[in-house]
Structure formats: C-alpha cells, structure tokens
Amino acid sequence: MRIDISTIKDTRSASVEVELCESVGHLGAAGRELIPSGPVEVRARATNTGHGAMLVQGKARASLKATCDRCLAPFDLGVESEFEQQYKNGRDDGRPRQTAGGDDSGQDEREYHGDFIDIGPEVRESLSLAIPMKLVCSDECRGLCPSCGRNLNEGLCDCPAAPGDIRLAALLDIGFRENGKADRKD
Numbered sequence: 001m002r003i004d005i006s007t008i009k010d011t012r013s014a015s016v017e018v019e020l021c022e023s024v025g026h027l028g029a030a031g032r033e034l035i036p037s038g039p040v041e042v043r044a045r046a047t048n049t050g051h052g053a054m055l056v057q058g059k060a061r062a063s064l065k066a067t068c069d070r071c072l073a074p075f076d077l078g079v080e081s082e083f084e085q086q087y088k089n090g091r092d093d094g095r096p097r098q099t100a101g102g103d104d105s106g107q108d109e110r111e112y113h114g115d116f117i118d119i120g121p122e123v124r125e126s127l128s129l130a131i132p133m134k135l136v137c138s139d140e141c142r143g144l145c146p147s148c149g150r151n152l153n154e155g156l157c158d159c160p161a162a163p164g165d166i167r168l169a170a171l172l173d174i175g176f177r178e179n180g181k182a183d184r185k186d
C-alpha cells in the first residue's frame, strides 16, 4: 500500500492526496485475528514537511469477518481508524538528523525509500487498534439460550426460565414483544 510522492518530494509544504483500495492480510493482535471480507479503503494525504520528511495523515476503513461473542453467528464488523505518521528519507542515514518543523513530540519515525511511502504497516496497525474488545453482531443481540442453545434472535425457545433468571427472562420477553424497545431497569 504505497503513496507516490515523486511530485512533492522536492517542494517543501507540497502535498498529495490519494485514495487506495487494497487487500491486506489479517488484522488484529496475535490470537485474535480477523480476516477482512474485502479490500481496505484508505484516504490519505502526504505533506512534505522539509528536510526530506513527509507527514502522512489519513483514514482507513475495513469490513472484517467476525463471530458474535453472544450468539456465535458470523457477521461483518465495520472498523474505521485515523492515523498520522512522520516518515523520513531512508537515504539520509549518513548525516545527523535535523529536527523538522518544530516537531519535537518524539514519536517514532518510519522511513521511506525512493519515490514511495509504504503506509501498509500504519494502516494495519491503526485498524487493528480499532477492533473492539467485545465483538457483538448488534447492540440488541440476545445471544443463545443457556439451556437449549437456541439463537434467541430468531425467536424465544420453550425452555422454562432458570431459577434466579426470572428478571432476565421477563426483560427478554418484554424485549421480544416490543421488538427490542424494552427499557432496561436495574
């Protein structure tokens, strides 16, 4: 996933905008990886900030194949992220690094080589961080019946409410009849 910076690399403050639509591998952390169900969409702007440095700012969007933690059904999880990353020219290694444009935030810089910046790692990282801890197909997902395992999104089962679950069963029943508009009271 690369940005062509050949038109801006010799002109300070020049910028170029790109829209990319490319396939990437799995996203997420080890042990909790999700496969995109289509290409990742990226809009990004690269700006020449002087001294061979490029600032890339952008947004990424992906749809991932996920499994609901409550009802175990597969669903498409949409994730969006924003990223901002400074890149320095990888060929400037010989001389001491100059501070570019008052940017003393100390964030780690990545390198680019030649006329292209590879933003793939940044895009993958920002999207991976945007994956929620809990994967739920819908806020209204009712999950599975603990007794018979039926997917309660498809209708209630005939299981008697478990002792101690009366309150929950009542809420589910109200929610079902009113099509998910039940007020949740504690």
Ligand SMILES: [Zn+2]
Binding pocket: 068, 069, 070, 071, 072, 073, 136, 137, 138, 141, 142, 143
């Ligand atoms: Zn679900």
Ligand SMILES: [Zn+2]
Binding pocket: 145, 146, 147, 148, 149, 150, 157, 158, 159
């Ligand atoms: Zn049941």
